[in-house]
Amino acid sequence: MSIHIVTEKSLVAPDVLLPGDPLRAEHIAKTFLTDLVHYNTIRGMNGYTGLWNGHRVSVQGTGMGMPSFSIYAHELIDAYGAKRLIRVGTCGTMSEELNLRDILIAQASDCDSGMNLSRFGLYQFAPTATYVLLEKAVRTAKELNLKAVVGTVFTSDQFYDEKAEEKNALAMKAGALAVEMESAELYTLARLRRIQALTLLTVSDSILTGEHVPPKDRQNTFDAMIELALHTLFF
Secondary structure (H helix, E strand, C coil): CCCCCCCHHCCCEEEEEECCCCCHHHHHHHHCCCCEEECHHHCCCCEEEEEECCCCCCCCCCCHHHHHHHHHHHHHCCCCCEEEEEEEEEECCCCCCCCCEEEEEEEEECCCHHHHHHHCCCCCCEEEEEHHHHHHHHHHHCCCCCCCEEEEEEEECCCCCCCCCCCCCCCCCCCCCCCCCCCCHHHHHHHHHHCEEEEEEEEEEECCCCCCCHHHHHHCCCCHHHHHHHHHHCC
């Protein structure tokens, strides 16, 4: 039973883009897709299905953080048969390799969440991208002449974290390039449900310099990342 996404199963495509912000979902759908169906509005979490260059694709908002993301990803997979999920979100860079508006292709995710500890206990599960999507995204970024860096992200449970400085220092020491809030759950669910998953992130903030992209621009821009996601799925 699906209670956060409520629609007919046939209205959701097997390939889904997952922005956290439901207004970014609206922007993506209305900018890139034709023949739109607005299939979900429950809790204001927009879901759309349409066509991109003749290919059927859905865009579903997920909210912020692993618990919220998990609800929508679970329902897409279990109730609506989603097979390939690409998170399209933002991140804060903690590496000199990444500047504002650069794209990060996340190959793996470290995290401080208790969700996988609850699932696996002492077993140390490593959440990683699906290689076929990762490899294709890297190749496609080169073909589209996009600056994209491949690396590990740190998925944090808390946006306002009193221990952020300590945790970020550990993440940087371990080689994480940026911090975000959802990818560890996406990669875990993909492995458990035997589907394909990838995270693409546009740098919106710098942990190192304090620079940031204005919030309204985060909602309505970063279209290069969406182009990369769509080409990765369909070309």
